[in-house]
Amino acid sequence: MPQLDGLPALRSLMQDAAQEDTRSLYDPDRLRFALTVPAGGADAAALRARLAALLGSDRFALEPLFDAPEPDEPVTFTFAPFGLDRTLPEDALFGIAAELRGELGLVACDPDLGATAYVEPVPETPAGTEGVVMDAICWEKGTPPEPKTWALEKTRVIQAWAMSPGKGKGIIVAQPDTGVADHAEFADTTFDFGKSLNLIEGGRQPTDPLAASMSNPGHGTGTGSVLASGEGGRMKGAAPKATLVPIRAINDVKIFNAAPVAKAIDHAVSVGAHVISMSLGGIPSFALRQAIRRAVRQNVILVAAAGNCVGLVVWPAAYPEMIAVGGTNIRDKRWKGSSHGPAVDFAAPAEFVWRADRQKPDAPKDGIAGGQGTSFATALTAGIAALWLGHHGRTKVIAEANARGVSVQALFRTAVQQTARRPAGFPSGLGAGVINAEALLSLALPSIAAAAPESAFEDPSGGIEPALTRMFGPGRLDPDFDWDAHGPEVAALVLADARAGRSPRGAGREVRAFRQASAGLTEAAAASRDPRLAQLALRGRPPAPSILIPAPVDADRLAGVLRSLGAAATPGITPEAAASVDPKDGQARLDAPGRREVLKPLTRRLEKGRQTVDLDRLDAGLARLHAEGTSARLDETTLIELEALVSLTDRPALPVTWRTTLEGRQVQSIDTDDPELGQFAALLVLARPDLEAGPLQAVGRIDGDGIHLGTGFVVGPGLVMTNRHVLEEFAAPLPRADNPRRWQMVRAATIDFSPSGNDPAQRFAIEEVAFAGPRQIHRLPISFDKLDMAILRVQPVNAAGMALPKPFRVNADPAWRGTDANLFVVGFPAPPASVPRDERGALRHDVIERLRELYGLNYRRKYFSPGLVQAARAQTAGAMVFDHDATTLGGNSGSVVGQLGGDLPAVGLHFAGDWLRANHAHDLALVRAATAGVAALLP
Template sequence: MEAVLEALRRRIEAVPAETGQRRDGMPPFELRFALEGRNTPPTPEAVAEVLGSRHFVLQPLFPAGGDGLDRFALLAFPGVDRRTMPRQALFEIGYALCDALDLISAEPDLDSDHAAEPEAPPAGPQTEGMELAFWCWVNKPAPADREWALRRMGVHEAWQIAPGRGQGVLIAQPDTGVAAHAELDAAPIRLDLSVDVVDGEGEAIDPLLASQGNPGHGTGTASVMISGPGGEVHGSAPGAELVPIRCIESVIIVDGTPVARALGHALRIGAQVVSMSLGGLPSRAVSAAIRALVEDGCIVLAAAGNCVGEVVYPARYPHCIAVAGTDSEDRPWRGSSRGSAVDIAAPGELVWRALRRAPDDPSTHEVTGGQGTSFATALSAGVVALWLSHHGRDVLLAEARRRGVSLQALCRAAMQATAHAPPGWDTGSYGPGILRADRLLQLAPRDIPAAVEAPEETEEEGEERVLRAMTEAAPGLDMRRYGLEAAKLRLDAARLAARPGPMLEAAAAPSPTLARALAAAEGRVETESLVAPALAAPPPPAPPERGKSAAAYLRVLGGSLAGRSLESPAAAVDTVRPEAARLVRSLEKRFEATDRNRDEAPDGETQRLRATVLGDAERVLSVALRDPDRTPMDRRALVALEALVRLKGRPSLIVQNDAFDPEDPELDDNWVEFLALAGERITNLIRATGRVELDGYNMGTGFVVAPGLLMTNRHVLEVIAADPTGRDGWGFRGAAEVDFSAEWGAQARRAFRITGVRFVGPDPIGGQVNLRKLDLALLEVEERNAAGQALPTPVALVGNASAGGGRHDLALVGHPGRPSALPRQEDGRVDPEVVASLERIFRFRYNVKRLALGQVDRRHGTLAGDAQPPWAFGHDATTLGGNSGSALALQGDDGVGGMPVLGLHMGGQWMEQNYAHLLAAVPALRDPGLPLSWVNA
């Protein structure tokens, strides 16, 4: 542990003196820890002695108040960006501080992203790195009735019972703060009681920064609580007062220490309700603050979580009310977390809310449908305010004390007793039902069923029970110390497993200290029990809207097959029609292979699927021939066209042992000839291509271009490393490696550490393809790994820019992931029959090395929006998320026994176009300091 502290000491001493010693504010990405002493927190002198430095800030995490929270302290290191430090290192520092200062826990802030709200799939071409999917987004318009959520909850009827509509109740809202909006009357917003925890001073005003993941989030959630009559949005408790507390910049970045401090502020001002439309990882400081609030008579609600499946923290704590989300037909929202920890459900799908995204937005009147358990929580907090106002908080407190329970437990019991359970409601996953405000208010306090307090156990027992059940950790593991990291690993697994469709699994490695503790725990918990699936692919852009003509699809498909642009829909259909016959032959070959290799299919199932897909393809082509400009696209038509695209002569072959099956049924005669001529030269390209990983997760692809040098996309680098800040430069977010053995069925790894950044395009990329930006990075990689294995032989690059002007056959090696933009049912859910059919027929295997074949279909200098001078071209090889950073190689000899690389794949648009940089046209790569090998081809 001394080595860990010494590394930290060197890091903090390297911070420029002008950074100063900040006393207030908790800026994002700062290195900091919540220290929990056994009775009192450590002194500055003790910390200075352990660190051998005074370049830190140590202050109480909570205001003094005799509430048992004074054992927590905040330890911060101004000027140190934690994004530049591996995640495991943060945990190792915490454990070292625990030992050196005799602490119960030392939990780092981790930028939790386990409850991020879904966003609509963006339009236009997308990069194909491994980013969060949009699978839980419901892609349909919000209901026309802008008060549907209030109607489903019986709020209008509750207002008749309690015309004060929450009057006299103070609601605290830890969030991004609020911004001016026509739907938010200034009167009920108590800015005089608010605080900005992030900046450390001023009122809780949301700055609406472009860098925020969710600018305006607090404005939207506030509107569904307190917006009054006369506007477009009505809150559930317009008579209540709201105290915004700015403690996050985004629900994508939720840190424990600022949230804990926000809860301490809510306790200090005497908030009666706390609405937390945020969530993520466990925090002992946050848990202790919630307990203190509940003991003070406050009712605390939190969002169950989004797009992760399992309930997140703090909602998962038994002393917090967890709220799940539903839709306008009283069904669970597809992205809602679920499980036994859910206490109640409320509308969370396309709830009308105020929208304000930018400080210079000319409109402060925009409203739209929001999705997420954030809105379910805010609506429910408003209903709790109605309950407190109607019965009188003193009356309800007296009833709770008479029973010997907290007001929170009494409220939970009343909510659950009066909830509406639709037919077929899953009480085990979404609680006893949907919150009904009218029934809640009609239930007299004395008639509330027996209120059960959170299990009668000490705080420590509660923490242990919840975390141990979640992580399946052995009794011998100290969850006070290791609970945060164990939960992080478990929630990573849950978030990835929640996505639909098959995927591979890869171990998420625990820190060395946790690994040793697991091995030593009673009953021995192997590290494999904390396994997270490999990251699945992000979806391509959403398929065209229902009702769009088939002509556009057929032009793209027909033009690709014909090698030219086809303006006439009829000509496109005539070009595609012969493909139907080849489709039949190719599928027959596939079914024969399936029959040989897969015996588990039920009798007749293969034949039925064959008839369905072929029949749909024939139907689409027949109808399109008659009137292609008016042919509506239903989900089965989309599947049929996808089948044509998959079988249009652009195969994607599984690689095993650095080789592929030359008899693969995907190959037609043209590609058999191409591969035969390539011969053994293609093996070097396969060997030189690896999967770029972060903590074992697939983030994209890269290939060796010089000794110790790997080429990939800048946007892949942006996922695995933090942008340069100050003296830190690029810093990897975890264990960054490239694995050259990420093949189907591989038993051993050939992984090499990524150690630095040699060159990178100057402009941030994000998720959108912008041909004017150089989406390229050269990463430094160890030339020999810990196992003594040598880095693969580099590939050479095509040095002749004119080569990008021809229609060349290409080979592309990468690690495509599972597609997400699949046809959907009327309710917005992915059609399970389609998913099952595609898996059965095409036997998709994702996140492993594949060889794809295609052609240059948009020549260098012909793409709209290209840089000047141009440096991009288009191709039609089959790619998915995870192919970012793949090489596009020509058949010619590179002079060293391989195939020369023409381009660097960066992204594409579904059924339209893939994009790549023409490497010979990138001037920066000609720098004599870069040891790249160029050949003419």
């Protein structure tokens, strides 16, 4: 499978294009580009002919993005090949876009990425594949405040109703979102479904399907209720008499595509919307900004969420023309997940805002709950905008704006900022203060301060340059850099780095997200006079597991630590017995002798010169636990260190090294005299000859374009097993992400079996995909009913003349766990390049340094770690999973899980793990019994 990029890649994809595609053009999974031709350029027929000639196929959809292009304005078309999903990596998509732009003479060509810059926080962190960023750090624990109108009271909406009994009547508010579901809170809401649109399934009806595959089913129902829930329900919307026009433009808040959002904005304007509320966000695009500017010229108010869980303000809120809304709580402090910065105009409640709650088709239709996110701050603001327009009369508002030579958008922004409530100690980065509906409505139109004209919002970067400053420090905007061509990709990289924990100071300076820049951006950045661009683009893409620090430091968490440390403090008690230790007994065992026992692993590491950890500091923390038990007030760093100590006990990660045998042969081996092996020491002394005979050699590091992506192991002649999510980093499934017909290599992929993972003599080219789990894994949380497995064909003899190592025997006995629960993992852990965060979402550079001292790992090389089977997961269709406790980090994806007994068969394929939690592996015996494609390949 040759590696392809740019237009050759697109032409290859088009070979798989269907004769027709019955899906909506804006289906979230479709491969899609927005093509913008210069004003007066080609019409649709002429552009179609040029595309067909360029691609050698006419099997694609092409239609104008906007219903009525304006004269003397570039015209944007939506282009989507038939039957193809978006499965190429982002840099490949931008490479295709760059070549289309050049060949067709386009103003801009932007791919829809399905960007994951905007997320709604969740109360519980889902398990994730290594490299997946956790979003529960944004969730504030607690219960929603009473009364249920508290958010309306904080924004003085109830007082505004008394001034304006119309409560938004006659004002049309469009809401691009996931759609709406039937709910009691909408019993007396005024909808105009005749103006609605469904861009996902097609047609007009914007019904939210509440599908389990959506990360936020019911999102549009929740935001719609905050905006316009009637007065007869259990809660109230900000504008209960406004007319709500839902537009189903996204299927998932977490997956943002710019083209359907731009289409939704244009549709809202065409049906006469007065306000557009956008509780969503992602990266910019030419078409998105074009749609916003068109709407502003039509006297529409547009408000957008600043963003959640990423820090930086996302688009469209980041556009200077937009009104960006940040989030606060009942104490007028910043909600911990709110994006913040100069782009935020003002704030509104975003923490435990009461909203309609219906997330499943069979869920009750009258549920309400406290939601978190700038989504709800935005919906509140949109409702208040409707109150403002209704109170003054939209005709008078437009006349006032026209007389001043500004837009209604600018007039509303200025009025809100002028009247915002700014309590003492109001946090920086959230604009003028908290929106105050009563003061806003009380302000006469002529008394509104001078509003900035539209020319003041000109920014060639579209809000990207301020984000660069936030992430990389001060710089100078390069006037020659082509933002139309490269801005969306720059924004995508900046946002990805922000989510990984990058910052301009401290340890965050070295953080890089798991992203690679396209060749076009790399070249443009290298030529730019702004060094921040080069710093952003000229880098590799190391895997970066995101570390979530468990929180809070409460009695339950301390009780668990006391159980484990109590077991570790008592000679003869195995770590597995920790669950039976009473926390009070664990507390009692942490006397001076017990603490010495707990600290033995670190003492041994110090003696070996492996690290310079402060034992006195840890001993002081243990002493405090001994004295105070579950009421101890430990700082998070100390507690994390103690939890790491627990996981370190009898679970070392031993480097695989070369050893010379008595016969003079060089074999890969481990140090079985390591004092940290504990209960595994004797077993590994016996097993070492067999480990050296093959299993240690048969595990290799998988690289794409020379960059570490994961681990794989030999399972048959010319066959290597790894995870499908590793495969997805260097190959694309075609034509669809699920059940593809074939795989297209998009990066040069290799597997290196040396201990260093960097020896050309032991490097083999990966040639093609022999098998892959049928369902897409990339960018999604772990789902235990998916088979995260791939089997690759590898050259049997490499360029150095070395034959592929002897394969593992892949276990076929499903009863293996009943005979021997000891196991081992061999893989290539990657450095924790994401900066950890605490339960408030704050970056913790200190913790990552302390963990490095505790573990002392030299990353990206081969490690062996013993452990035990924990629990078997439910055996659901397609995926059979068990948990294990061997030490793993990101980069271990695709590692072999071997049975530490018999002939050391491969019993599992490691595919995921959570920091200081369980690790997850597919049970290979169960998989091969249930999956014909796997069974046919394995000996």
